[in-house]
Amino acid sequence: MTDAPVDAPARLSAAGRRGRSRRRRRGRWVGLLFVAPAAVLFAIFGVYTVVYGFLLSFARWNGFSPDWTWTGLSNYADLLGANPAVSPVIAKAAGNTLVGMVVLPIVVIVIGLALALLLNSITRLRAVLRTVYFIPFVTTGIAVYYAWRFMYQPDGVVNAVLDALGLHSLAPSDGFLGTTSTALGAVIAVQVWSNVPIAMLLFLTGLQTIPESVVEAAHVDGASGFRTVWSIIVPLLNPVTALVVVIMLRESLQNFQLYLLMTNGGPVNASNTLGLQTYAFAFGRTTDLGYASALGWLLAVAAIVLAVINLRILRSRQ
Amino acid sequence: MTATQLTRTRGRRSARVKTTPAAFAGRLIFRIVVVALLVIYGIISVFPFLVMIGGALKTNQQVLTDPLPFTSPPTFQTIVDTFGALNVPLLLLNSLVIAVGSCILILVVFPLAGYAFAVLDFPLKRILFAIFVGALFVPAVTVLLPIVFLDQTLGLNGSPLAVILPVVNGAAPIAIVLMRSYYASVPEEVHEAAVLDGCSEFGIFWRIYFPLSRSALVTVTILNFVAAWNEYVLPMLTNDDPSRFPLPVGLQSLLSSNVVQWNQVMAAALITVVPIIVLFVVLQRFFINGLQGSVKG
Numbered sequence: 001m002t003d004a005p006v007d008a009p010a011r012l013s014a015a016g017r018r019g020r021s022r023r024r025r026r027g028r029w030v031g032l033l034f035v036a037p038a039a040v041l042f043a044i045f046g047v048y049t050v051v052y053g054f055l056l057s058f059a060r061w062n063g064f065s066p067d068w069t070w071t072g073l074s075n076y077a078d079l080l081g082a083n084p085a086v087s088p089v090i091a092k093a094a095g096n097t098l099v100g101m102v103v104l105p106i107v108v109i110v111i112g113l114a115l116a117l118l119l120n121s122i123t124r125l126r127a128v129l130r131t132v133y134f135i136p137f138v139t140t141g142i143a144v145y146y147a148w149r150f151m152y153q154p155d156g157v158v159n160a161v162l163d164a165l166g167l168h169s170l171a172p173s174d175g176f177l178g179t180t181s182t183a184l185g186a187v188i189a190v191q192v193w194s195n196v197p198i199a200m201l202l203f204l205t206g207l208q209t210i211p212e213s214v215v216e217a218a219h220v221d222g223a224s225g226f227r228t229v230w231s232i233i234v235p236l237l238n239p240v241t242a243l244v245v246v247i248m249l250r251e252s253l254q255n256f257q258l259y260l261l262m263t264n265g266g267p268v269n270a271s272n273t274l275g276l277q278t279y280a281f282a283f284g285r286t287t288d289l290g291y292a293s294a295l296g297w298l299l300a301v302a303a304i305v306l307a308v309i310n311l312r313i314l315r316s317r318q
Numbered sequence: 319m320t321a322t323q324l325t326r327t328r329g330r331r332s333a334r335v336k337t338t339p340a341a342f343a344g345r346l347i348f349r350i351v352v353v354a355l356l357v358i359y360g361i362i363s364v365f366p367f368l369v370m371i372g373g374a375l376k377t378n379q380q381v382l383t384d385p386l387p388f389t390s391p392p393t394f395q396t397i398v399d400t401f402g403a404l405n406v407p408l409l410l411l412n413s414l415v416i417a418v419g420s421c422i423l424i425l426v427v428f429p430l431a432g433y434a435f436a437v438l439d440f441p442l443k444r445i446l447f448a449i450f451v452g453a454l455f456v457p458a459v460t461v462l463l464p465i466v467f468l469d470q471t472l473g474l475n476g477s478p479l480a481v482i483l484p485v486v487n488g489a490a491p492i493a494i495v496l497m498r499s500y501y502a503s504v505p506e507e508v509h510e511a512a513v514l515d516g517c518s519e520f521g522i523f524w525r526i527y528f529p530l531s532r533s534a535l536v537t538v539t540i541l542n543f544v545a546a547w548n549e550y551v552l553p554m555l556t557n558d559d560p561s562r563f564p565l566p567v568g569l570q571s572l573l574s575s576n577v578v579q580w581n582q583v584m585a586a587a588l589i590t591v592v593p594i595i596v597l598f599v600v601l602q603r604f605f606i607n608g609l610q611g612s613v614k615g
Contacts, residue, residue: 034523044487046490048468115359132360142550143590147584150580150584157369278457278459282459
């Protein structure tokens, strides 16, 4: 800016005003330009695919013929009970998904919060342990899933450890993933293992925002350590807990790759989930593209409703 | 557990106040229990990786009879055999193309958008932001089928772009939210001062905000590098040329043979995770700061 030298305060305020108004005027279209690359990509790979899948959920199509047969809501009706050939499978998968949606958040919160509290009470090893704890989260994927599969083999590490502890009766002879009663729990355990780190980190962050004086005051008032944690720290961490619940519900509903690579839903649908069933309808042995789309949308609606409810609760508390 | 041990400084201060032998012993036992619990969970965290290393150093015979890691004399033959069974350098290269390609695109596209949502005013801003965040809750599996058809229609099948473009788009919600919350935490005066100095909007972004957001950029990069590196379903569905397979698809092929050689599977799994662990350990300071900053902000 090469304004003539007028007196400094006047020039500053004039320039300030000009700057502000120019920023707004400039921003009106510059902002859109900044967002444009993301928006274009999203229009192609987001909006197009979402609309395509949504439309297909109201049609039947074999994937090859040029035309779709419009069938209205019949895909949804079939999945929700009208077709006796698929509804038992869906019901089983829905039950398993529900188990995950209850177990995963609870166990991850308990372990994550405990680790965060313990980690917050030590100094020396804290940084190293935080890094170590985080490794399962960043490596989550096919390689660690296969390591767990190997560990869950009938003669694998998990059974060997149980044997060594004298708990032979707890070690299934077909391995944890090959036994109907244990397959789901064994896969959820892996899911817990890979999601505890993010909960731990979020709780650790939350703990650092709690003023020390609050904890101190509780101590002065004679509250025990457990009492302080339960009555003061846990309520103060509620927003973090709600966030962890949202992330874990999303994980339970959406992560089908874990189930695909660990058990592929087996044995006999014992560890099938809605996400995996959606994948199976789309790419499995007996495909049904209409069902795949409709089930995908039922999942999406569930995910969005849950997220909205959770955020409502979170907001009403604050 | 007593309240004094809940925070570091409290623990130190109270140590000065009461130093009876009983209290000291109690605190010592408490510390030992805490450290023991933390170390046990540390072992649980890394155990599958120890199993990978242990398995990779065993013969197929040893890995069947003796599942615990590090219980047999190590052999390097398994790793040699794994390089024979899989074209590891090629798989690594294909994985790198997908992971690095999507990270570069993500770092070009989403900081710009995050900056606009945080700092600028423009038409449709709130609606666009709501759409991007809402996309977070559309399950990947819901759009997987249309994406595979779209890749086919666009003639992308077989090319790394068939994986890269959907992965980049899938990264949008988290990347935009992370970048936006970081840029929103920069004082508005920074932007105003730059405007006063006659800097263009892109100049402000590129010269000031982008370099400032190093930890958020690292966080976004690591999250997406890992996601792209581990992506198994998309490359498997959009590609049937083995010379284009990334590591996860190659790894999967080891398991689909009739007799699974678990020692080779573990060696290949190890090859898959080592680059990620190295990347994470090198960058973890920025990564964790970035994640924490985005939660606080």
